[in-house]
Amino acid sequence: MTLSLRDLGDSPVSLPAIFGAVLPEESIADLIDLIDKTVRTQEGGRWWMTLERLAKLHGAPLARRALRHAANERLLTQARAQFGEDIRFFPQYCILRYYDPAAGGALANWHFDANILGPDVAMMNFWIPLVDVGVTSPGITLVTTKRAPEAVWRHLANVAAKDGRISDANRKLTLYDDAAIAKELEENPLHQTTTPVIPAGGALAFDHQILHRTQFLTDGMTPRYSFEVRVVADSVAETLQRQTGFVFAKPEQILHAS
């Protein structure tokens, strides 16, 4: 399956989808500058930072500044269309990343983002590269069939079933062995993978049921900047907040605070 680049419209499209021109040039430049000054200068050589941590280290206004770029009317319209209602941002899992393949280490192996809130909570990710990805800079490879492979999804559901949701203690069990997934994909021709080529400021939109990983690296790949923007439906946010302690932000809180 090949995904084709589309414009952010106001009707829901089937996921995964790729959109062009989600962020304007000014937003891309500002987010790269922010990543250079925060993510890349942090102690311990870590290459990613959640907006929650950004707020802690550098103040809430800076975290809001980052999220405000994503809270543009066009992205919000598409997100609301997907859920059929208003949405809330999930700042504890909105993540700014810088990744240099030459420095070694892989970013993410196969997983579902359902490892964050559990398999039954609908969550959507606008994965926004700030440089062109999919050829020289590593993008995302994903399986285009939902809840696939079934055996892997079951494994995740079983892990979650232990305490009703994915906890910090069992989250590492939800990362999958690459060789096992490769075998599963090979044996079941229903499952296909794709690695979309996405221009800087475009977005790959997918949900918690779609198996994905960092694109397999090839020689000479160049560094990548990216921004993960996760959202949930407004109607589940209050309950989730009570159950999990995670905090979800309404778009107007992001847009109208100083």
Ligand SMILES: O=C(O)CCC(=O)C(=O)O
């Ligand atoms: O940035 C990557 O390569 C992995 C990101 C990821 O797994 C995600 O956005 O859900």
Ligand SMILES: [Fe+2]
């Ligand atoms: Fe992920």
